[in-house]
Amino acid sequence: MEWTREKRYLPYNQWDAETLLQLQAQANNSKYQVKYHIRPTSGLINDPNGFSYYNGKWHVFYQSYPFGATHGLKSWVHMQSSDLVHWENLGLALGADTKYDSHGAYSGSALVIDEKLFLMYTGNVRDKNWARFSYQNGAILDKDGQVTKLPEPLLTAPNHVTEHFRDPQLIKHRDQYYVFLGAQDKTTLSGQVALFRSSDLHNWDDLGYLDFSDEVMGYMIECPNLVFVDNKPVLIFCPQGLDHEVSAYENIYPNMYIVGEQLKFDAAKMETNQKSPLNLDAGFDVYATQAFNAPDGKTYAISWVGLPDIAYPTDTENWANCFSQVKQLSLAEDGTLIQRPVPEMANLRHNGVNIRTSSAINNVQVVQDTAGQQFELKVTIAANQVGTLHLAANSNLSESLKLVFSTDCDARLTVDRTTAGIQYATEYGTTRAVDLVANESLDLDIFIDGSLFEIFINGGRQVVTGRFFAPTSNTKVAFTSTKALGYSGTYWQIEHI
Amino acid sequence: MEWTREKRYLPYNQWDAETLLQLQAQANNSKYQVKYHIRPTSGLINDPNGFSYYNGKWHVFYQSYPFGATHGLKSWVHMQSSDLVHWENLGLALGADTKYDSHGAYSGSALVIDEKLFLMYTGNVRDKNWARFSYQNGAILDKDGQVTKLPEPLLTAPNHVTEHFRDPQLIKHRDQYYVFLGAQDKTTLSGQVALFRSSDLHNWDDLGYLDFSDEVMGYMIECPNLVFVDNKPVLIFCPQGLDHEVSAYENIYPNMYIVGEQLKFDAAKMETNQKSPLNLDAGFDVYATQAFNAPDGKTYAISWVGLPDIAYPTDTENWANCFSQVKQLSLAEDGTLIQRPVPEMANLRHNGVNIRTSSAINNVQVVQDTAGQQFELKVTIAANQVGTLHLAANSNLSESLKLVFSTDCDARLTVDRTTAGIQYATEYGTTRAVDLVANESLDLDIFIDGSLFEIFINGGRQVVTGRFFAPTSNTKVAFTSTKALGYSGTYWQIEHI
Numbered sequence: 001m002e003w004t005r006e007k008r009y010l011p012y013n014q015w016d017a018e019t020l021l022q023l024q025a026q027a028n029n030s031k032y033q034v035k036y037h038i039r040p041t042s043g044l045i046n047d048p049n050g051f052s053y054y055n056g057k058w059h060v061f062y063q064s065y066p067f068g069a070t071h072g073l074k075s076w077v078h079m080q081s082s083d084l085v086h087w088e089n090l091g092l093a094l095g096a097d098t099k100y101d102s103h104g105a106y107s108g109s110a111l112v113i114d115e116k117l118f119l120m121y122t123g124n125v126r127d128k129n130w131a132r133f134s135y136q137n138g139a140i141l142d143k144d145g146q147v148t149k150l151p152e153p154l155l156t157a158p159n160h161v162t163e164h165f166r167d168p169q170l171i172k173h174r175d176q177y178y179v180f181l182g183a184q185d186k187t188t189l190s191g192q193v194a195l196f197r198s199s200d201l202h203n204w205d206d207l208g209y210l211d212f213s214d215e216v217m218g219y220m221i222e223c224p225n226l227v228f229v230d231n232k233p234v235l236i237f238c239p240q241g242l243d244h245e246v247s248a249y250e251n252i253y254p255n256m257y258i259v260g261e262q263l264k265f266d267a268a269k270m271e272t273n274q275k276s277p278l279n280l281d282a283g284f285d286v287y288a289t290q291a292f293n294a295p296d297g298k299t300y301a302i303s304w305v306g307l308p309d310i311a312y313p314t315d316t317e318n319w320a321n322c323f324s325q326v327k328q329l330s331l332a333e334d335g336t337l338i339q340r341p342v343p344e345m346a347n348l349r350h351n352g353v354n355i356r357t358s359s360a361i362n363n364v365q366v367v368q369d370t371a372g373q374q375f376e377l378k379v380t381i382a383a384n385q386v387g388t389l390h391l392a393a394n395s396n397l398s399e400s401l402k403l404v405f406s407t408d409c410d411a412r413l414t415v416d417r418t419t420a421g422i423q424y425a426t427e428y429g430t431t432r433a434v435d436l437v438a439n440e441s442l443d444l445d446i447f448i449d450g451s452l453f454e455i456f457i458n459g460g461r462q463v464v465t466g467r468f469f470a471p472t473s474n475t476k477v478a479f480t481s482t483k484a485l486g487y488s489g490t491y492w493q494i495e496h497i
Numbered sequence: 498m499e500w501t502r503e504k505r506y507l508p509y510n511q512w513d514a515e516t517l518l519q520l521q522a523q524a525n526n527s528k529y530q531v532k533y534h535i536r537p538t539s540g541l542i543n544d545p546n547g548f549s550y551y552n553g554k555w556h557v558f559y560q561s562y563p564f565g566a567t568h569g570l571k572s573w574v575h576m577q578s579s580d581l582v583h584w585e586n587l588g589l590a591l592g593a594d595t596k597y598d599s600h601g602a603y604s605g606s607a608l609v610i611d612e613k614l615f616l617m618y619t620g621n622v623r624d625k626n627w628a629r630f631s632y633q634n635g636a637i638l639d640k641d642g643q644v645t646k647l648p649e650p651l652l653t654a655p656n657h658v659t660e661h662f663r664d665p666q667l668i669k670h671r672d673q674y675y676v677f678l679g680a681q682d683k684t685t686l687s688g689q690v691a692l693f694r695s696s697d698l699h700n701w702d703d704l705g706y707l708d709f710s711d712e713v714m715g716y717m718i719e720c721p722n723l724v725f726v727d728n729k730p731v732l733i734f735c736p737q738g739l740d741h742e743v744s745a746y747e748n749i750y751p752n753m754y755i756v757g758e759q760l761k762f763d764a765a766k767m768e769t770n771q772k773s774p775l776n777l778d779a780g781f782d783v784y785a786t787q788a789f790n791a792p793d794g795k796t797y798a799i800s801w802v803g804l805p806d807i808a809y810p811t812d813t814e815n816w817a818n819c820f821s822q823v824k825q826l827s828l829a830e831d832g833t834l835i836q837r838p839v840p841e842m843a844n845l846r847h848n849g850v851n852i853r854t855s856s857a858i859n860n861v862q863v864v865q866d867t868a869g870q871q872f873e874l875k876v877t878i879a880a881n882q883v884g885t886l887h888l889a890a891n892s893n894l895s896e897s898l899k900l901v902f903s904t905d906c907d908a909r910l911t912v913d914r915t916t917a918g919i920q921y922a923t924e925y926g927t928t929r930a931v932d933l934v935a936n937e938s939l940d941l942d943i944f945i946d947g948s949l950f951e952i953f954i955n956g957g958r959q960v961v962t963g964r965f966f967a968p969t970s971n972t973k974v975a976f977t978s979t980k981a982l983g984y985s986g987t988y989w990q991i992e993h994i
Binding site: 026027088 | 508509510512513515516517518519521522524525526528532564575579583585586587588589590592641642643847897993
């Protein structure tokens with residue numbers, strides 16, 4: 001099928017229901033489908049939106065194009081949870097059905113206001129000449145799950161931005177509402193975070209661009225999030241076209257963060273000691289992470305596992321992408337972000353098996369012969385070791401997702417998906433490496449869910465997330481090393497949600 | 498919306514996808530929705546089909562009309578499980594899209610043949626004059642979840658049946674295939690179970706009607722199932738229009754069973770000592786139960802919780818009905834059926850709280866003030882007690898689902914939904930009663946899931962299943978009794994699946 005523009009923007013009511021049912025069945029039956037992460041009912045999923053806590057439940061929405069693996073007419077689909085781990089799909093919440101969102105209900109955020117969940121989102125509109133207009137709209141979700149769109153946009157784009165002005169994050173600070181927006185400056189065509197203030201959600205003061213770096217942040221910033229982590233402001237954002245000299249990254253577009261010392265809201269100034277942004281995830285496929293400060297005092301984040309402008313192997317199955325698990329944020333002593341699984345993730349574990357150093361046969365130590373498609377492996381590798389942990393491997397280990405580690409003086413973990421199955425996006429490299437502290441043991445908490453891997457390193461000091469598309473018959477987990485190897489840990493099967 | 502015949506039989510590809518997405522959201526957001534039982538993604542669910550074990554998983558399909566709470570153009574939707582408790586919806590499996598099922602892929606069964614899952618189902622076809630034709634069709638589900646329909650019907654209706662000839666149950670016995678079909682005899686217009694034999698699934702011997710009773714089984718039998726329970730043949734079936742003198746029942750149509758001593762397949766004869774069929778469920782809403790002999794040696798059953806020709810309160814929300822939990826079948830000493838929860842149901846339990854006799858205040862003993870919408874209550878009531886257990890009650894107990902019990906010389910349990918919320922089908926009574934053994938204690942295992950209750954009495958010797966539509970704010974569980982009351986048990990929250 002050729003995804004013409006006309007086809008991608010066809011209103012949902014011009015698609016037929018049988019096609020949708022068949023697309024849903026196709027996605028649900030895919031052998032690559034993830035089973036304990038948020039994933040599309042059909043078609044393509046992208047940014048997390050409206051991550052929040054309301055009416056005794058956790059909420060997150062996903063950007064949805066339900067008719068195929070392409071970025072077509074977007075809507076919001078509502079997911080709800082009691083524990084940040086088990087999610088229920090409540091279905092379509094915001095469609096593209098008004099003159100202020102006719103070409104997509106694009107990304108946004110949620111804030112509890114007056115016992116309702118206030119949604120602020122970007123309405124994407126194209127005119128006859130396909131010129132883009134971005135409206136910042138409001139909608140209200142009530143306790144019965146009903147969504148009512150506000151009749152008029154909340155906020156008009158200022159003159160100093162181009163039509164690339166989207167992804168509002170609405171927060172409340174000292175009785176004022178603030179909204180952070182991804183923007184492109186009209187004069188310099190640089191990426192910016194625009195900041196606005198209001199007391200009533202309708203009349204907004206333009207506070208200008210958030211001053212958080214001396215560097216140019218590429219040509220566009222998407223999905224800015226300002227959250228407080230251990231009382232420090234942290235800006236999470238996606239700079240597109242960022243110069244690799246400013247910060248090193250390997251993905252087509254990075255998802256980055258800067259930790260500040262203080263945020264002066266009204267001056268639109270984040271004071272920071274951090275010279276340049278850091279990669280939020282050291283892996284292959286994380287983008288558009290959304291974070292929020294929850295009423296339990298914790299800061300949670302969830303990521304799109306998928307990148308713009310990258311073709312994925314499941315595109316031929318007419319569906320694409322998933323979300324990461326929810327990650328709890330904190331700060332390390334060195335001021336960098338720590339991202340950990342939420343404690344409730346442990347409730348998915350079943351049939352835990354202790355693993356430890358065994359006698360190697362031909363330098364191979366088998367951890368599991370048939371690990372299945374959904375598992376967690378938590379393992380500590382002793383200091384001064386060199387070897388490879390093979391995940392989703394075939395019997396002779398010629399195919400696997402490889403974790404090549406050294407915990408000696410040249411300490412490093414390299415995740416290599418070169419032999420992990422169907423290859424894609426190889427122009428951005430097939431390995432990702434994380435430097436480790438020399439001569440120290442290495443803690444890995446590895447989650448495998450079908451075609452998704454998430455590797456939490458040393459208690460979440462680094463996270464390496466990615467997709468891989470191996471034959472489902474590749475179920476072996478094994479260590480290889482030419483020297484004696486010291487490790488111990490636990491392997492669990494993980495239940496579907 | 499008026500459900501004209503034309504609208505009900507509109508092909509799925511003439512409905513629009515936006516309508517379907519909105520119907521899915523409406524069903525998912527209903528406050529009456531069940532959360533740990535199989536239920537429709539949208540629209541109406543009826544008979545369980547193809548309950549089976551294949552490729553390391555349990556499978557069941559549901560009869561689906563996805564566009565509203567009406568019996569329109571039916572299809573099969575595929576559910577899969579690893580434990581008979583957690584079910585994944587794999588989507589549309591059999592649509593109404595050939596000339597042999599143009600007006601509905603109606604009910605049927607599944608049997609593993611040659612490492613594939615063979616589906617046998619009734620194709621419903623109407624001609625221009627709306628005359629009905631019933632074809633018995635085949636389809637093959639492979640390990641990748643792909644379904645291929647066979648090009649021609651498997652079995653032609655014999656001359657001695659009317660067009661009411663459906664619901665094939667295919668089983669294998671001593672190297673021969675047998676199929677049991679619900680039928681109406683053309684001469685007597687009586688309900689029958691037609692039996693056929695084949696060695697190749699294509700050439701069938703008509704063995705005539707199964708001889709299992711001297712009584713007339715109404716004007717039609719639907720959903721016959723022949724299973725072996727503790728080595729005895731048991732026929733589970735739905736006789737429509739059964740004379741109340743033959744067997745007492747209160748629902749519009751009953752779901753009944755007869756336990757046989759021996760089944761002579763080739764003679765189409767089930768020898769039985771049971772004079773008349775018994776109700777499978779003593780409640781309000783069970784129909785179309787499908788059972789099968791599993792490779793683990795056990796016999797499992799699952800029921801439609803819903804009745805033909807009854808309007809349900811959620812019809813106004815455009816969805817209706819659900820399935821029961823899976824029930825494991827065995828025989829009691831007196832030869833009647835025992836139906837128990839499968840052991841894995843206990844894995845859904847959380848936060849167990851022991852409950853026991855406490856001091857009554859104004860004759861009320863509160864078990865839980867806020868029991869929520871999903872819970873299990875397992876309780877033993879001592880012998881020689883009289884009282885009422887109120888479920889889903891408001892604060893002063895004027896509204897509740899009432900279990901009125903006496904365990905004295907006149908021992909009986911009455912389930913009364915008169916004050917349990919929105920009333921429906923009241924012409925068939927608002928109470929159901931089960932006689933108990935005098936002067937013995939009473940074990941109840943009660944499952945509440947939103948608008949569904951399942952009450953297993955004395956280890957499954959009786960089951961009372963029904964729907965009720967109470968305000969979600971009615972969350973109290975309490976005993977009332979004018980005398981001292983002895984009971985003990987456990988209350989658990991039950992997780993969503």
